Amino acid sequence: MSDHDTRSRMPERAFFALTIAAVAVPLLVLLFLLVIVTRSGLTRLGWDFVTSYPSRHADHAGILPGLVGSLWLMGLTALIALPLGVGAAIHLEEYGKQSRLSRLIEINIANLAGVPSIVYGLLGLGLFVRTLHMGRSVLAGACTLALLVLPMVVMVSREALRTVPMSLREAAYALGATRWQTIRQVVLPQAYPGILTGAILALARAIGETAPLVVVGALTYITFVPDGVDAPFTALPIQIFNWVSRPQRAFVVNAAAGIVVLLATMLVLNGAAIYLRNRLQKKRA
Amino acid sequence: MAMISNSTPPPRQSPAKLGVDRVSAWFGTHQVLQDIDMQIGEREVTAIIGPSGCGKSTLIRSLNRMHELSEGARIAGKITLDGADVYARDVDPVMLRRRVGMVFQKPNPFPSMSVRDNVLAGLRLTRSLDNARADEIVEKALHGAALWEEVKDRLAAPGLSLSGGQQQRLCIARSLAVAPEVLLMDEPCSALDPVATSRIEDLIHELKATYTIVIVTHNMQQAARVSDYTAFLLSGDLVEFSETNRLFTSPRDQRTEDYITGKFG
Ligand SMILES: Nc1ncnc2c1ncn2[C@@H]1O[C@H](COP(=O)(O)OP(=O)(O)OP(=O)(O)O)[C@@H](O)[C@H]1O
Ligand SMILES: [Mg+2]
Numbered sequence: 001m002s003d004h005d006t007r008s009r010m011p012e013r014a015f016f017a018l019t020i021a022a023v024a025v026p027l028l029v030l031l032f033l034l035v036i037v038t039r040s041g042l043t044r045l046g047w048d049f050v051t052s053y054p055s056r057h058a059d060h061a062g063i064l065p066g067l068v069g070s071l072w073l074m075g076l077t078a079l080i081a082l083p084l085g086v087g088a089a090i091h092l093e094e095y096g097k098q099s100r101l102s103r104l105i106e107i108n109i110a111n112l113a114g115v116p117s118i119v120y121g122l123l124g125l126g127l128f129v130r131t132l133h134m135g136r137s138v139l140a141g142a143c144t145l146a147l148l149v150l151p152m153v154v155m156v157s158r159e160a161l162r163t164v165p166m167s168l169r170e171a172a173y174a175l176g177a178t179r180w181q182t183i184r185q186v187v188l189p190q191a192y193p194g195i196l197t198g199a200i201l202a203l204a205r206a207i208g209e210t211a212p213l214v215v216v217g218a219l220t221y222i223t224f225v226p227d228g229v230d231a232p233f234t235a236l237p238i239q240i241f242n243w244v245s246r247p248q249r250a251f252v253v254n255a256a257a258g259i260v261v262l263l264a265t266m267l268v269l270n271g272a273a274i275y276l277r278n279r280l281q282k283k284r285a
Numbered sequence: 286m287a288m289i290s291n292s293t294p295p296p297r298q299s300p301a302k303l304g305v306d307r308v309s310a311w312f313g314t315h316q317v318l319q320d321i322d323m324q325i326g327e328r329e330v331t332a333i334i335g336p337s338g339c340g341k342s343t344l345i346r347s348l349n350r351m352h353e354l355s356e357g358a359r360i361a362g363k364i365t366l367d368g369a370d371v372y373a374r375d376v377d378p379v380m381l382r383r384r385v386g387m388v389f390q391k392p393n394p395f396p397s398m399s400v401r402d403n404v405l406a407g408l409r410l411t412r413s414l415d416n417a418r419a420d421e422i423v424e425k426a427l428h429g430a431a432l433w434e435e436v437k438d439r440l441a442a443p444g445l446s447l448s449g450g451q452q453q454r455l456c457i458a459r460s461l462a463v464a465p466e467v468l469l470m471d472e473p474c475s476a477l478d479p480v481a482t483s484r485i486e487d488l489i490h491e492l493k494a495t496y497t498i499v500i501v502t503h504n505m506q507q508a509a510r511v512s513d514y515t516a517f518l519l520s521g522d523l524v525e526f527s528e529t530n531r532l533f534t535s536p537r538d539q540r541t542e543d544y545i546t547g548k549f550g
Contacts, residue, residue, distance in 0.1 A: 172406075172410060174460070175411070177410040181410045
């Protein structure tokens with residue numbers, strides 16, 4: 001009896017160990033990265049670094065323009081991509097279910113999510129910078145990033161809408177609610193946490209993007225912060241890339257410190273979104 | 286399917302509240318109802334019985350035009366409410382559903398809302414609501430659903446924190462709050478235990494004074510207990526429709542007899 005028990009538990013244990021490893025490996029790698037980066041950037045990390053402009057002298061150089069530029073980009077990207085993406089998802093999921101066209105669109109959106117980001121950069125350069133005369137502005141950069149994350153926002157939002165049980169929609173319809181009333185007051189409140197999770201992932205991806213911004217014309221060395229949507233800009237990853245490619249050793253320390261700032265920014269953004277999501281969920285429960 | 290159903294509508298005094306006139310329904314190319322004829326009297330309880338998959342839900346859902354929300358759903362024939370065709374071009378299904386409420390098989394309170402907000406959901410969803418009247422409506426609807434005594438101290442608690450039977454009565458209260466004339470119930474007790482079931486059955490007896498009720502049920506004893514008229518549906522055909530007493534004691538159709546005596550289904 002006990003012999004049989006241990007034998008049948010073997011695969012169970014093995015699988016458990018495997019899942020632990022699956023969690024531990026990426027965590028350890030991340031931890032390793034964090035330790036290395038923090039240690040090598042430690043000498044430069046500090047309030048000064050965050051509030052200073054880039055400089056030819058490594059030990060004076062700061063990351064302010066990159067940080068502010070990235071925050072501008074994030075804000076604008078969210079403002080553009082979230083309403084568009086969620087709106088598209090609502091349309092496809094709640095209104096356009098049957099049509100063959102919507103199925104075609106669905107496949108294409110999935111494909112778009114896999115297009116290399118440099119291609120979006122080129123599209124942004126042609127469309128926003130040149131055709132729409134936005135110039136090499138933070139707005140052009142944000143529009144480009146918004147295009148880049150849009151497929152992801154649409155897909156995740158659709159997934160979130162799909163998890164709302166049909167029975168709730170039917171309950172609303174049976175009470176005499178119109179489709180829009182049902183979506184706005186019953187479906188969306190249920191889907192918000194899922195949508196927000198998608199938004200976090202999408203923005204986390206956007207904040208790390210470098211290539212499309214370079215193509216769109218982000219500067220690599222600026223000594224001011226953007227004062228409007230039409231201002232030239234730089235972003236954290238671009239600043240980091242710039243420092244890494246300098247021959248002087250001292251700039252590599254700056255790059256490491258920059259990476260820590262980038263990670264911290266991402267953490268703060270994610271934290272804020274998770275906090276928001278939990279509050280929404282608490283309101284539901 | 287060529288069988289002609291011998292479902293001569295029983296004689297009635299009052300004019301029909303709901304009229305079902307040669308109604309057929311489809312999902313895609315699959316026909317699930319064939320030429321159904323029924324007259325449902327005002328303030329009567331009409332039960333629909335029949336084996337699983339025979340089209341009970343489809344029939345009841347066509348009465349408040351919920352059927353057409355399903356993908357590929359289609360309907361033919363005529364359904365009237367107070368003599369007016371509910372499928373007429375100028376009828377807004379949304380307005381129809383405010384007159385013909387529905388309670389579903391599985392209790393489905395809105396998870397994000399409190400008990401109170403669930404009751405008010407129909408009014409909030411569809412129009413603005415002044416708060417003074419809200420309290421009154423909540424109490425009246427919960428009384429109507431025989432739930433007031435149990436939840437009056439926890440109106441702010443989430444709707445999902447109630448027991449299954451209470452949730453189902455909450456859903457009934459939610460339907461009552463929009464003041465419908467007809468209440469459709471699709472197996473309202475199938476997810477409930479016997480005690481909760483008998484509470485709902487008692488409730489149906491009370492509601493019948495005010496509302497016209499159509500109830501789908503798998504449970505023949507239940508149909509016998511709560512309804513005035515019973516319709517027996519078999520694979521999309523209305524086999525027999527008569528006074529409940531009569532249908533259960535002296536069915537006219539052999540298939541009805543086989544079904545109610547448990548020979549199949
Ligand atoms: N959404 C749908 N799409 C396609 N076919 C459906 C759909 N809903 C029901 N059907 C089919 O229509 C027929 C009648 O279904 P219906 O739900 O009306 O049966 P029912 O009598 O209510 O059964 P039950 O007692 O199991 O609830 C069944 O054959 C079912 O497979
Ligand atoms: Mg059914």
